[in-house]
Amino acid sequence: MHALLDPQEMGQADRLAAEMGTPSFTLMERAGTAVADVVARFPLPTRVIVLCGPGNNGGDGFVAARVLTQRGFRVRVALLGERARLTGDARRAAERWRGTVEEPAVLDLTEAGVIVDALFGAGLARDLDGAAKALVTRMAASGRPIVAVDLPSGLDGATGKVRGAAAQAQETITFFRRKPGHLLEPGRSLCGRVRVADIGIPDAVLDVIRPATSVNMPDLWRPVFPLPSALGHKYDRGHAVVVSGGAWTCGAARLSARGALRAGAGLVTVALPPDALPLHAASYAAIMPRPMACDDDLAALLADRRLGTVVLGPGLGLGAATRAKIDITAPGRRLVLDADALTSYAGVPWALADLAARTAGLIITPHEGEFARLFAGDRAVLEAPSKLARARAAAARLGAVVVLKGADTVVAAPDGRAAIAENAPAYLATAGAGDVLAGMAGGLLAQAMPPFEAAAAAVWLHGEAARAAGPGLVADDLPEALREVYRRLYELFGVR
Numbered sequence: 001m002h003a004l005l006d007p008q009e010m011g012q013a014d015r016l017a018a019e020m021g022t023p024s025f026t027l028m029e030r031a032g033t034a035v036a037d038v039v040a041r042f043p044l045p046t047r048v049i050v051l052c053g054p055g056n057n058g059g060d061g062f063v064a065a066r067v068l069t070q071r072g073f074r075v076r077v078a079l080l081g082e083r084a085r086l087t088g089d090a091r092r093a094a095e096r097w098r099g100t101v102e103e104p105a106v107l108d109l110t111e112a113g114v115i116v117d118a119l120f121g122a123g124l125a126r127d128l129d130g131a132a133k134a135l136v137t138r139m140a141a142s143g144r145p146i147v148a149v150d151l152p153s154g155l156d157g158a159t160g161k162v163r164g165a166a167a168q169a170q171e172t173i174t175f176f177r178r179k180p181g182h183l184l185e186p187g188r189s190l191c192g193r194v195r196v197a198d199i200g201i202p203d204a205v206l207d208v209i210r211p212a213t214s215v216n217m218p219d220l221w222r223p224v225f226p227l228p229s230a231l232g233h234k235y236d237r238g239h240a241v242v243v244s245g246g247a248w249t250c251g252a253a254r255l256s257a258r259g260a261l262r263a264g265a266g267l268v269t270v271a272l273p274p275d276a277l278p279l280h281a282a283s284y285a286a287i288m289p290r291p292m293a294c295d296d297d298l299a300a301l302l303a304d305r306r307l308g309t310v311v312l313g314p315g316l317g318l319g320a321a322t323r324a325k326i327d328i329t330a331p332g333r334r335l336v337l338d339a340d341a342l343t344s345y346a347g348v349p350w351a352l353a354d355l356a357a358r359t360a361g362l363i364i365t366p367h368e369g370e371f372a373r374l375f376a377g378d379r380a381v382l383e384a385p386s387k388l389a390r391a392r393a394a395a396a397r398l399g400a401v402v403v404l405k406g407a408d409t410v411v412a413a414p415d416g417r418a419a420i421a422e423n424a425p426a427y428l429a430t431a432g433a434g435d436v437l438a439g440m441a442g443g444l445l446a447q448a449m450p451p452f453e454a455a456a457a458a459v460w461l462h463g464e465a466a467r468a469a470g471p472g473l474v475a476d477d478l479p480e481a482l483r484e485v486y487r488r489l490y491e492l493f494g495v496r
C-alpha cells in the first residue's frame with residue numbers, strides 16, 4: 001500500500017484496469033460514489049454545492065451529485081465550461097444527472113453546507129487563470145467546508161505545488177493510491193484529511209507500472225531491517241564511528257553518537273579532539289572515545305577496516321580541514337555526511353560525486369539551506385519541479401542517497417527510487433534533531449542495511465521517536481524515545 005502514483009502513472013493504472021476488465025466508466029461511478037460516501041457524513045439536510053470541471057474530475061462530481069440526491073441531500077451542481085463540450089465518461093456522468101446544471105457565477109457559495117471541489121484533478125495541465133482561478137478563489141473565500149475530489153483543484157499531484165490557486169480542503173478523497181502531491185508540502189496541508197477509496201483497480205497494475213515513489217513506511221525497508229539474532233554478538237551489529245568537533249561544538253557529534261547507538265549499532269567509537277573528551281565521556285558511558293589530535297590519528301584509527309561506517313559533519317567546522325577528514329575516511333567505507341561536511345562542498349557537488357564514487361555507499365542529509373548551498377549554480381538540480389524531483393536529481397548527480405529534510409522529508413536513491421515521509425510532527429524541527437538523524441542513519445548503515453533503506457528507516461524511526469517523545473521534545477530526547485519505537489516495531493515485525 002505504500003506506492004505513490006503520479007498523475008501520469010494514475011492514468012496508466014486507469015487504462016490497465018480497463019484492459020484487465022473494469023471499464024473506465026465503472027471506475028468513475030465508484031469514484032463518485034466514494035465521494036458521496038464522504039459527503040454523506042455531514043448530517044441531512046446539508047446543502048451541497050458540487051462544482052464540476054470540464055474533465056473526468058468533473059465527471060466524478062456529477063456522479064457524487066446524483067448519489068447524494070438519491071440519499072436525500074439538497075444538491076446544486078455548477079459546471080465550469082460548456083456542457084456541450086463534455087466528452088467521454090464525463091459526458092455520460094453528466095447525462096445521468098437529472099437536475100439542473102448552473103453557471104458557477106450565479107451561486108452564492110456561502111449558502112453551502114459543504115462544497116464538493118470537482119473542478120480539476122490529475123488532469124491539471126497548466127496554472128489556473130481566468131474563470132477557473134476566480135472560482136477557486138471564491139471557493140477558498142467562502143469559508144465553507146470543502147471536500148476535494150482526488151486533489152484540491154489547482155494542486156499539482158506530481159509536485160505538491162499550487163498552480164495559480166487552490167482552496168484549503170477539509171477532506172480529500174482520492175482513488176486507488178495517493179500521489180506525491182498528497183504528501184509534499186504545501187499539498188499535504190491543503191488536502192486536509194486524505195482518504196483513499198478502493199474503486200476496483202486491481203493491484204496487478206502495479207506490476208506493470210512499477211512505481212518508483214513510495215510513502216516512507218516500514219513495509220518499504222522491512223526485508224533488510226537488521227533484527228538482532230540470538231546467535232549474534234555485538235560485533236555482528238556493526239561498528240559506527242562518529243567524528244567529533246572540539247569542546248565548543250561537540251554537542252552535535254554527541255547527539256549523533258547517541259543516535260547511532262540507539263539505532264542499534266553494536267559499537268560506536270567517537271574520534272574526538274582531546275578537549276572534547278570529558279564532554280563525550282560524561283554524556284554516554286557506552287561510547288568509545290578515541291583521541292584525534294590530528295588527521296594522522298584519524299587515519300591510524302581507521303586502519304582497522306572493521307570500522308566500516310563513519311558519520312561526519314555535525315559540529316565539525318567548515319572548509320579544508322573537514323574535507324581532509326572526509327578524504328581520509330571515504331575510501332571503501334560507508335559514509336553519512338551532514339551539516340558542516342555538506343557545506344564544505346558548497347557549490348562543488350561534482351567534488352562530492354567524485355568522493356561518493358570512492359566510498360562503499362554515501363548518504364547525505366541536507367536541510368533545504370544546505371542543499372541550496374551544495375548545489376549552488378546547478379540549475380538542473382535546484383530548479384527541478386518539486387522537492388521529490390530535486391532530491392532525485394541530486395541523488396543521480398552524486399551517486400549517493402539524498403535525504404532532503406523537512407516536514408515532508410524525501411529520501412532518494414541514484415537508481416530513481418524515492419520515499420516521502422509523512423510521520424514527522426512539526427515539533428521535530430528543533431536544534432540538534434538533524435544530528436541525531438545522521439547518527440541513526442550511520443547506526444543502521446553499520447548494521448549492513450543498504451544505504452537507501454538505511455536512510456529511509458532512519459527517517460521513519462526519527463519521526464516516530466519524535467511522536468513518542470511528544471510535544472516539548474528536545475533533540476536529546478530522540479535517542480531515548482527510540483527504545484519505545486523499537487519495542488513497537490519489533491512487535492509489528494513479530495520479534496520476541
Ligand SMILES: NC(=O)C1=CN([C@@H]2O[C@H](COP(=O)(O)OP(=O)(O)OC[C@H]3O[C@@H](n4cnc5c(N)ncnc54)[C@H](O)[C@@H]3O)[C@@H](O)[C@H]2O)[C@@H](O)CC1
Pocket residue numbers: 010011013014027028029031053054055056057058059060119120121122123124125126127128129132149150151175199
Ligand atoms: N484511475 C483514474 O485515472 C480515474 C480518474 N478519475 C477522475 O478523473 C480525474 C482525471 O480526469 P482528467 O484526466 O479528465 O483530468 P481533469 O478532470 O483533472 O482535468 C482535465 C480537464 O481540465 C482542463 N484543464 C486542465 N488544466 C486546466 C487549467 N489550468 N485551466 C483550465 N482548464 C484546465 C483540461 O483541458 C481538461 O478538460 C481524476 O482526478 C479523477 O477525479 C475517476 O473518474 C476514476 C478513475
Ligand SMILES: Nc1ncnc2c1ncn2[C@@H]1O[C@H](COP(=O)(O)OP(=O)(O)O)[C@@H](O)[C@H]1O
Pocket residue numbers: 339367405406407408409424425426427428429430431432433434435436437462
Ligand atoms: N516543519 C517540520 N515538521 C516536521 N519535521 C521537521 C520540520 N522542519 C524540520 N523538520 C525535521 O527536523 C530535523 C531538523 O534537522 P536540521 O535542520 O538538520 O537541524 P539541526 O541542524 O539543528 O539538527 C530534520 O529531521 C527535519 O526533517
Ligand SMILES: [K+]
Pocket residue numbers: 057117118119120121148149150151152153
Ligand atoms: K478536485
